[in-house]
Every structure is written in C-alpha cells, then in structure tokens.
Amino acid sequence: MKPRNKSTAVVASRAMPPDALDYFPTHPWATRALFEHVLHDKGRSLRAASVWEPACGQGHMGEVLKGRVGNVILSDCFDYGVFAEVADFLWPVTRYECDWIITNPPFRLAQEFIEKALTIARVGVAMLVRLQFVEGQGRFNDLFSKTPPTVIAQFAERVSLVPGCLDPKANLPTAYCWMVWGPDHGIGCATRFVWIPPCRDELTQPGDYVSILPGAEVPAPLFEGDAA
Template sequence: MQNTTHAVMSQRFEPKDSADDFPTPPWATRALVEHILGAETVRGRSCLEPAAGRGYMATPLSEYFEVVESADAYPYGFCQIKDFLEHPYKAQSHDWVITNPPFRLAEQFVERARLVARVGFAILARTVFLESVGRYEGIFRLTPPTIFAQFSERVPMVKGRVDPKASTATGYGWFIWLKGNEGSTTELRWVPPCRRSLERADDYRGRPSAPLSATPAL
C-alpha cells in the first residue's frame, strides 16, 4: 500500500513569519550522540536546545547530557518562551547548543550558537544547506563546520508532528562546530543506518499538536 503521509520535501517554502514547525524524530538526535559525538564526550555537560518545540529533540538529549535547557520562540506548551536570536544569553553559557532551527534562520542560529556555546554546537539541516554563495561567504569560507555528518537513511519530518510511518525525499545532515577548530577543514562522515536500533515506542507519544499562539517571543 502506498504511503500517502505528507513529509517535508526539499522544494518546501515556508512563509517568513512561519514557525517552521517540523519536529525531529528522536532517533535522529540519538544518532548524533551515539555515532558522531560519542556519549562519553557529552556526559556531565550542559546543552541548550533553543528551538525545542514540543521537545522531540530536547527529550533524547536529556538521556545523555547532565543538564538540558529548552526554549522556543513560540509557545508549544513544552518549554520556556525565548527567542534565541533576541534573548540575551551570556557568552559560553552552555557547553553545547544543539537544535533543528527554522531553515530560513539557520545562518543566524549558527552565528548565535557560536557565541553561546563553550564546547561546540550542532544544527540539523537539509543537506542543501551546504549550498549557496551567501552561506559560503557568510559562514563556510572562514568558519566551516568541524564535522558534516550525512544521514545514510532518510529522516522524515512532517509538519506539526512526528510520524513513524512518514517518508521523505529530502536528505538531512548534522553540521557540527567544535570550538577552537575555527578555520580548519571539515571532516565528512556518515551517520550509519541506525533508526531501527535507536527508535523507541514512546518516541511518538502525543504532545500539543500546534503552538498555543502564533505570536513568537520578543
């Protein structure tokens, strides 16, 4: 039977005022720690998830980090309301910043995370984030990611919810910067097939299905 679940496609465009609400399946976050960073390297560390939404990324991060602070510019009912690009976070106030930012704001999130993170920061983004002259000149030419980790299997993201039956034609990868490695070359790695081993039955439990208000935090 054909799967008709609508998943995010690479040609998707969101309005400028959109919350860009495409939650990350929890297994994709576990894959970052288990296969790229290493669970032992983040044990005892703090982490900020600044675009937490309903907590589908923050929850698995809390399985590895000692402290996970969650925030979002929109009130989803899971975490405190703070706009990452506007809130006065102190420099190096968190060991790590890890998030799936709104694609249209991903460059700004990278620059902000560079200030807030002490050890490193990582964003999950479509593979096409590697493209564009603007991003090359703005962030990749002088401060490329330390590691780019491409998923070998697809990471389905559906607007407004996580769905274990969803499919997608879009590729995703983790862009990871380790502080102190600015200006170095980028290591290309692959996230091995791991969904089956990292996915859990309660990953898709019900949560608020939409922001409680369309008004973002200031």
C-alpha cells in the first residue's frame, strides 16, 4: 500500500519534513491543558497508562506526555532525528497496543487518524484539532454521528501553531480545540462542550521554547507568513 501523503518520505535525511506532512508543532502548555483542564488528571491517574503519540514530529507534545504518563510510545512517518519510531500511522498493520492515543494529527488526515486511533486505543483518544474540524457533512455522517467525542474542549486563549517551528510570539486566526473520546464513548453518547480557561502563562515552563533536538537551532517557519 502507498503512503497516504504523496510526499511521505518514510525515512528522509532532511531535518524538516515536506509541507504535505502538515508539521505544526504543539505548544507544550496546550498539551498540559489537556491534563489539567480536560482530563482533570491533576492526581496523575494516567501514570499507569500507556500512551501512543503517533505523529510526534520533534516531540513537543511527546515530551509533555513523558512527564505525565508511565509509558509513552513516540512515532512519526518522517524521521525528525529524535528518538522515535518511523512509521506511517495509517498503514494497515498496527505496531503497538496502548491505553490512549494522544496527538495533534496532520490536519488533512485528522479524520483518518481518529478513526484508526479509535480502533486501537483501549481506553481513550485525545486529538488536538482545528476548530473548523467540528464542521462538515462528511465528518458528521462518517464520524461524529456514529462515534461522537465525549468532550470538545475549546481554548479560550488562542493556541497559535505555525508550520515547522514553535513560535511563542505567533498570533494567528486559526483556533484549536481538544476532542476526546473517553472510556464511555460510543453511539448515542452526548458530547460535552467545555472551555479551557486562559492558562498559557500558568502552564508554560522554562525551557519550553528551547529546541529539543540536541544542539539544533529552532528552525524558521517553512514558508514566511504561512500559518495553520
């Protein structure tokens, strides 16, 4: 079977991926907000869980997960040079078993990622998606009407993601929300809408904006002015 992204170089030597892979690294505070304000995991109840981050990029979400979860598996279809498995999540053969799948999927493949994740995760799935993902007849017919999320959690404060790098100063129009399919998801489940209160300052930690690649500069955006 062919990789889903036309330009998917499963093992590539370049540091940055092709544009088609939708590489938009996630601010660490936005991942911490999932635990603090959506899963309410202040007591670290996920300590014993296994979580797969299957589109981990350079690991900005994965590093936060490692601080919260006992066993974290990191993979991505592109080789970013971090300690992660190189694997196309949408290939039919599933590489891992896990309790949760948590990621910020490539926008173009978000529905496919969610559908696949729901077949794998034993407990739940949490996906950071653009707010516009909520809308759409196709997604409604194929996904939300059959398997509605248990929670849609909207950030009150803008999460600004830019392609190819983590820019703490970015301020862009695209809004993001967390969608969670908890242990009780299924046909007929009522979706709860919650707000994530402003929490960027509180949840940002020293070192969040230092590149996690050893010795690497934080890369510039792939395209000047391009944004999610």
